[in-house]
Amino acid sequence: MSHNLEKEITDLLEKGDQRALNLLYENYSSTLYGVIFKITKDDALAQDALQESFIKIWKNSKKYDSKKAKLFTWLYRIARNTAIDKLRSFNNRNGKEIQIEDSNVYRIATAELNQDVIDLKKHVATLDQKYQIVLDALFFEGMTQQEASEELNIPLGTIKSRLKIGLRELKKVYDE
Numbered sequence: 001m002s003h004n005l006e007k008e009i010t011d012l013l014e015k016g017d018q019r020a021l022n023l024l025y026e027n028y029s030s031t032l033y034g035v036i037f038k039i040t041k042d043d044a045l046a047q048d049a050l051q052e053s054f055i056k057i058w059k060n061s062k063k064y065d066s067k068k069a070k071l072f073t074w075l076y077r078i079a080r081n082t083a084i085d086k087l088r089s090f091n092n093r094n095g096k097e098i099q100i101e102d103s104n105v106y107r108i109a110t111a112e113l114n115q116d117v118i119d120l121k122k123h124v125a126t127l128d129q130k131y132q133i134v135l136d137a138l139f140f141e142g143m144t145q146q147e148a149s150e151e152l153n154i155p156l157g158t159i160k161s162r163l164k165i166g167l168r169e170l171k172k173v174y175d176e
Helices: 003-015 019-040 043-059 071-093 109-113 115-124 129-140 145-152 156-175
Strands: none
Touching (some): 019 043, 019 071, 019 145, 043 071, 115 129, 129 145, 129 156, 145 156
């Protein structure tokens, strides 16, 4: 997704403009569905959790702060937490015990204070969305390539090639 579209969405969110929701759904629903489905492993539950996620996103749209988190990271957290809650309540109703390992997704928060990381994030934000998502997962969220593949529902080979292309594009920025 282009930086301009992300900016347009965040501006509309701040204003509480309904068009933000349509744009979010158009541009993010399939990726978020992948994240949710990986947790629920059930299409009906995943569809429910996706709808619930969009309701939460809309209700909390005024709370989104682009200085604190990238739009995708914020959406991802809401979708992931909604999916976990959905699965827990489903399993509680059905008497199942559930184990979800809470991956330490935001272990790099302290590094954000580091100017290099801030600069890097700024440059990553200029890349095409598909590379941004992969680089964010690997570098800023501390996932392994395998975890990113599972979490984002993208084949491992695609993760590897997007990483390679994303890094090549970043190198161009730094070589300018």
